[in-house]
Amino acid sequence: MPEQLNKAQRALAEKATSFAHDVLLPQSDVSGGTPEEFATARSSVIRESKAAGFYGMTQPEEFGGSAASALELTIVRDTLASTNAPLMGAVFGPGPGVLAGVGEPLKSSHLAPLLAGEIQGAFGFTEADDASPTTAERKDGYWLINGHKSYVTGGEQADFINTLVTISDAGPAMIVIDTRSEGVTIEKTFGSLDGSHHAAFRFSDVHVPIDHVIGKPGEGLPRAMRQIGDVRLSLAALCVGYMRWIDGYLTDHLQQPDRTGEPRGNKEGIRLRYADNRIQTFAARSMVYRTARLADSGANVVNEGIACKVFATEAVAEVVDTAIQLVGGSALITGHPLESLYRRVRALRLAEGGSDVLRLNLARGSLDLDKGIL
Numbered sequence: 001m002p003e004q005l006n007k008a009q010r011a012l013a014e015k016a017t018s019f020a021h022d023v024l025l026p027q028s029d030v031s032g033g034t035p036e037e038f039a040t041a042r043s044s045v046i047r048e049s050k051a052a053g054f055y056g057m058t059q060p061e062e063f064g065g066s067a068a069s070a071l072e073l074t075i076v077r078d079t080l081a082s083t084n085a086p087l088m089g090a091v092f093g094p095g096p097g098v099l100a101g102v103g104e105p106l107k108s109s110h111l112a113p114l115l116a117g118e119i120q121g122a123f124g125f126t127e128a129d130d131a132s133p134t135t136a137e138r139k140d141g142y143w144l145i146n147g148h149k150s151y152v153t154g155g156e157q158a159d160f161i162n163t164l165v166t167i168s169d170a171g172p173a174m175i176v177i178d179t180r181s182e183g184v185t186i187e188k189t190f191g192s193l194d195g196s197h198h199a200a201f202r203f204s205d206v207h208v209p210i211d212h213v214i215g216k217p218g219e220g221l222p223r224a225m226r227q228i229g230d231v232r233l234s235l236a237a238l239c240v241g242y243m244r245w246i247d248g249y250l251t252d253h254l255q256q257p258d259r260t261g262e263p264r265g266n267k268e269g270i271r272l273r274y275a276d277n278r279i280q281t282f283a284a285r286s287m288v289y290r291t292a293r294l295a296d297s298g299a300n301v302v303n304e305g306i307a308c309k310v311f312a313t314e315a316v317a318e319v320v321d322t323a324i325q326l327v328g329g330s331a332l333i334t335g336h337p338l339e340s341l342y343r344r345v346r347a348l349r350l351a352e353g354g355s356d357v358l359r360l361n362l363a364r365g366s367l368d369l370d371k372g373i374l
């Protein structure tokens, strides 16, 4: 639980609070600036984050990182998000994702430069409903890739895509496809409500080196799901921090007088909604910290990670929606922090697994595999 942190963990939370106030919040105007101003602000956050020791927390020690525990990462994400600071995505360095533990040649050609920030990777999993799945055919000395991926975040800037493909005699596999390879085309680029940018890719007779398969052919799906699993707890921690920021904002707002001179929060109807928000926040924060501790104890937390992701992403959506309702129309004016948060959290119920699909996974874990705890 957040109040049972040891001295070092409490110090980490305090350090993250100072970082948010000293480094991130002064950049609050960055979203209204030019792309060049955004890039400069981002580089400055990365530099400060490296100096403060946050950047390497998501990276293995072998590559100069500090490989922080799930609880430490949760503490920092929850704390930073509780300030609703900009540029939080620049605080942590790129993690290994599905490339964790790969051997040569991928270790030197892709993993090391990825972690050093020299090249960028993306994740190709989602395909349009009306197209056939991406396939990899083993040829003499290479894989022949054909297919498409419809929703690759950061695809336009990516140097390579960790791509889920189907090998006809072995099943799903993850393959590293360099985006500059012949036959790789970007069909379109698009943005989404949360402000992030994506690309749809087509692969036409792309030749990929045989040793670009991550792990063994046939184990692609578990690898992809593991990467998504790690990301789920991090998204839940982010949502918890956002909910805490909303609570602070709303508390302050409701303690101010309305036009009658009475504090806005004196109305019973408002108090009921406000209490609902706090209940959701308390529950989400409790489950995320508990799951982080379980993960650090070595437990398999696939089902608990799903529970956290579904609950926290749905809770933050309700909490921000309620906050907007209680504050009124001014909260919907473009640029208001609640308006911007409302847009940013909507995507989280689909990205890294839609809520109902995750519910089905969780039910399967319990009913068919006897997994998961309460």
Ligand SMILES: Cc1cc2nc3c(=O)[nH]c(=O)nc-3n(C[C@H](O)[C@H](O)[C@H](O)COP(=O)(O)OP(=O)(O)OC[C@H]3O[C@@H](n4cnc5c(N)ncnc54)[C@H](O)[C@@H]3O)c2cc1C
Pocket: 122, 123, 124, 125, 126, 127, 129, 151, 152, 153, 154, 192, 194, 196, 347, 350, 351, 352, 353, 354, 355, 356, 357, 360
């Ligand atoms: C901001 C953002 C970033 C993303 N980044 C990436 C990325 O980098 N790489 C990538 O590969 N993908 C990415 N995605 C895509 C994301 O993973 C998918 O949108 C998500 O998995 C849902 O898949 P879908 O869009 O194909 O919807 P569908 O699978 O068609 O699902 C639509 C809805 O149908 C229902 N549904 C579907 N299947 C079932 C079922 N079996 N049982 C019950 N109900 C069901 C659910 O309500 C579901 O939400 C991103 C999405 C967003 C919003």
